[in-house]
Amino acid sequence: MNETDQISTMDEWVHVGHYPTLEQAYDHGLVILAMGEACRVEEAAVPGEFDLQAEAVPAARISAELDAYGREIAVPMRLPAVGREWARHSAGWSFVGVWILALMAVFYWQGEDATLVDRAASSSVGIFGRNEWWRPFTALFLHADVPHLVGNLVGGTIFATLVSKAVGPLRAWAMILICGTLGNFLTARINYPDAFLSIGASTAVFAALGILSGLGISETMRERARLPWARITAPVLAGIVLLSWLGSGNGSNTDVMGHVFGFGSGLVAGVATGAFEDRRDLPA
Structure with missing residues (x-):
């Protein structure tokens, strides 16, 4: 040629x-x-x-x-299970209403009974020294003052409704309260035998944030295409940023460890829930 x-x-x-x-x-x-x-x-x-x-x-x-x-x-793109659930579930406003009324009622009760905090706060000595196992749960409904209460009402409403839309209100609130309780329990366990007290719904609020981050990780890893690790870990990185921004607090009384353990418990629960949803949606 x-x-x-x-x-x-x-x-x-x-x-x-x-x-x-x-x-x-x-x-x-x-x-x-x-x-x-x-x-x-x-x-x-x-x-x-x-x-x-x-x-x-x-x-x-x-x-x-x-x-x-x-x-x-x-290749048909299978919609993520979380995305489908998001379209099906409601925000669970009735659950939010019950939760708000419960927090406000307990706060009023605190004003009438000065011993309530001593009997219901998350206490490392009370839990592990006197076997008062209800404390990690009951502490979620106690608050130090009105700003403390209002902040948790606002944050809890935002994050809890998002989790409700993702997995359903009943499951969402069960996960949030269980993970919040676990966060308080782990914090008390680490501090024992030193005396440690904590109150507030913020542990549950950050548990809800952790659940959202965990669901985001599961949904991202469910995609068929190869993704860089930065994309896969983006949901949890976003959660950590919010945790550091909202959960570190400005005062010495802020239970930072409780926030971290609440977020971590929710993160694990969110990933596990997302994995379960994915397996359930697979064809037989």
């Missing part, structure tokens, strides 16, 4: 694809351009349809790449 024939072959355009819309032709053309090869789109014999052309020499390699791309986009 002389030089003239070689140039002629290089300049020859061959058909590598036929598409019903111009958008699809352009999308497949981007694949060719990403390979470092030239391409062009021309109107096909059928009006409204388009042909994709490439140079003759790399045409075989381009066709193979286009076939692989076609198989990849043809």
Whole structure:
């Protein structure tokens, strides 16, 4: 083959694809351009349809790449279970209402009974020294003052409704209260035998935040495409940022350890729930 024939072959355009819309032709053309090869789109014999052309020499390699791309986009994307649940479940406003009334009623009770905090706070000595196992749970309903109460009411309402929409109100509130209780229990256990007291719904609030982060991780890892670790861990990183922003507090009385353990308990519960949903949705 002389030089003239070689140039002629290089300049020859061959058909590598036929598409019903111009958008699809352009999308497949981007694949060719990403390979470092030239391409062009021309109107096909059928009006409204388009042909994709490439140079003759790399045409075989381009066709193979286009076939692989076609198989990849043809695989049906299964919607994440959390996304489907989100569309089905309500925010659980009745549960939120009961929770708000409970916190306000207990706060009023605190004003009437000065011994209530001593009997119901999460106490390391009380739990492990006197076997008062109810304390990690009852402490979630006690608050030091009105700003403490209002802050937990607002944060709890936001995060709890989001969890409710993801997994359903009944399951959401059960998970939030259990993880909040576990957070208080772990905090007391680590501090024992030293005396340690804590009160407030914030442990449950950060448990709800952890559940959301865990569900986000499960949903992300459920995607078929390969994802960088930064994308997979993004939900928990976002949760940690919020935890450090909202949970560190400005005063010495802030139970930072309780916030961390509440968030961690919720994170594990969220990942486990997402994995269970994914397995349940698999075909038999």
